[in-house]
Amino acid sequence: MSRYQTRFLTRAHAGAELASALHAYRATGALVLAIPRGGVPVGRVVADALGADFDLVMARRIDAGVALDDTGRTWHTNGAQTGSSAGSLRDPHFDQLCRQRAVYRPVRKPMDPGGRVVIVVDDGLVSGATMHAALASLRKRRPARLVCALPIATRAGLDQVRALADEIVCLDTPDRIENLAHFYHEFQLVSDDRVRQLTGMASAPSPLRAGPGAVASVPSLSKAMLIPYGTTRLRAMLESAPNPIGVALMAHAGGAQRRAARSQYLARKLRARGLATMLVDLKPDSQVDDAAASDVDELTARLVQALKFLRAGTPFAGLPVGLLSAGTAAAAALRAAVDSASQAGAIACMAGRPDLAGEAILRRLETPALLICASGNAQSIRIHQLAFEQMHGPRQLRLVPASSCGFDDRKALAEVATLTADWFERHLAQPSRPCLGYSG
The missing domain is CATH 3.40.50.2020 (Rossmann fold)
Known part of the structure; x- marks a missing residue:
């Protein structure tokens, strides 16, 4: 230690x-x-x-x-x-x-x-x-x-x-x-x-924030927070330049140290595209890389609590929210999106386990969902293809050239960031339109 x-x-x-x-x-x-x-x-x-x-x-x-x-x-x-x-x-x-x-x-x-x-x-x-x-x-x-x-x-x-x-x-x-x-x-x-x-922030606002639909008078912010949940607290970090177009809530469950560099990189890329970011650790005391399949219900409840906190305890209550998650947390995000109280406007799952959300949830999902999978992982591809077929709402499945589900290669991670930012811009900045697609 x-x-x-x-x-x-x-x-x-x-x-x-x-x-x-x-x-x-x-x-x-x-x-x-x-x-x-x-x-x-x-x-x-x-x-x-x-x-x-x-x-x-x-x-x-x-x-x-x-x-x-x-x-x-x-x-x-x-x-x-x-x-x-x-x-x-x-x-x-x-x-x-x-x-x-x-x-x-x-x-x-x-x-x-x-x-x-x-x-x-x-x-x-x-x-x-x-x-x-x-x-x-x-x-x-x-x-x-x-x-x-x-x-x-x-x-x-x-x-x-x-x-x-x-x-x-x-x-x-x-x-x-x-x-x-x-x-x-x-x-x-x-x-x-x-x-x-x-x-240059003060004198050169992003063009994404300058349009007629931009939210006015939302301050820049960088704040570490503790979200109350039962007898524990969920660690979160909320960061934004002034007047973001929406909030990307980035949730993971365990493996915080291993995921830290990747999460910070993705957060910086999303903020550069005009989004606020909120990083949330759903299992702050876990020492393993990811949560077990049996934890999905508990992770969903914690994620819903984080969404409620975002609405009630931050200056960004009126902004649309996109969910970005990986691993077992992706299943929690899909389940949370079906909950009408979450009001999530878009979802992006990178190397996730959408199958753990359950077929019934996937068929009910109406929130636009982007599934991102490593092209070199056959098992992950099969999981994502099945989930894609079970969904009926706006969705895309994108295969990113990578051999590892962790997207440890910087080029692969940059593509993940671009795909996610494009997806959130499309579905958070204006009303959702039907969007189906599969890309290798």
């Missing part, structure tokens, strides 16, 4: 908790500046929650206790160096910093921090060098108040930046951090494209 305790589900989750700690700065005209790349998903959530402006502050660590700011000045954690270099390391790192700045800000100028409350955000702090460079460079530009905000940091690292900030807000301060990834359930590399997308 790991000696580390996971503190946050994702960087967006960390941002949501950090925003709560910074609530005093809500609607004050603050400027949130994130350090690329890991700090950007955190800072974006903080800025949206506070109603603040959002931009980047460029800084880069080049050696132990040494970092560069975006002017090329070298800073040590014990103060600014009088010289402009730190040996042979400085020049190549500054070139890289300049290239990043050109990629992230190809046209617009950075926002001026002068005279403003400025909140500097990163996804964590170990030695403090990068944050030290960012704060030191900003202090020279005369902000009215300079706040250092972090989800997690070592006490020694915070000591290195304490003198530069008017206030430090940090959610957790372990004595030692060997790797920030130990404190996040999902800690993938943040790409340059993702940075560009997050910094």
Whole structure:
């Protein structure tokens, strides 16, 4: 067992908790500046929650206790160096910093921090060098108040930046951090494209949200939730950019660690297409990869409870909902869709067990259903073909080139994401039309 305790589900989750700690700065005209790349998903959530402006502050660590700011000045954690270099390391790192700045800000100028409350955000702090460079460079530009905000940091690292900030807000301060990834359930590399997308959210709304049927005034959100169910709680993560066209409720049952990277990838792809995502673990205490066939009734009840919570406990109550599930949870989704109270507008089952829903349920199903199956798994194909034949409502069966039902290959997973997003767009954005199809 790991000696580390996971503190946050994702960087967006960390941002949501950090925003709560910074609530005093809500609607004050603050400027949130994130350090690329890991700090950007955190800072974006903080800025949206506070109603603040959002931009980047460029800084880069080049050696132990040494970092560069975006002017090329070298800073040590014990103060600014009088010289402009730190040996042979400085020049190549500054070139890289300049290239990043050109990629992230190809046209617009950075926002001026002068005279403003400025909140500097990163996804964590170990030695403090990068944050030290960012704060030191900003202090020279005369902000009215300079706040250092972090989800997690070592006490020694915070000591290195304490003198530069008017206030430090940090959610957790372990004595030692060997790797920030130990404190996040999902800690993938943040790409340059993702940075560009997050910094452009406020000024470049998705065309999917701009049509006459778009829902107005729905906020961006990133929130970890616990859904009450009997004596237990179901873990859920709800994330969205402003004004989504619908919600993709992504349910799985067991195997959370194995499914985490796949689920996060699919969620990011769906959000990029204008959907909010709600990831729900129907069996949070399970240590196996999937639930047993005998658990379908219980999983269905838990999924229906999650749908009710989505309607009653989130800002997205009025949005159409699509269900995306795999394995035994797919049978639960099909059963839940037959329940008139669920009001699901579409279903997508990837490598699922639709047969476990039962023939009677499949024949009654009217919700548009997309069945996605790996082309290299003969047994899974037979299961999906039989379920497809038993259904009478709008449906499609799509075979994705893959040998594994887990769709571990990135190309196969990308196709699953595209198929699901297309299906949800078609059936959530407008009234459903009969749609039958089979594609290999």
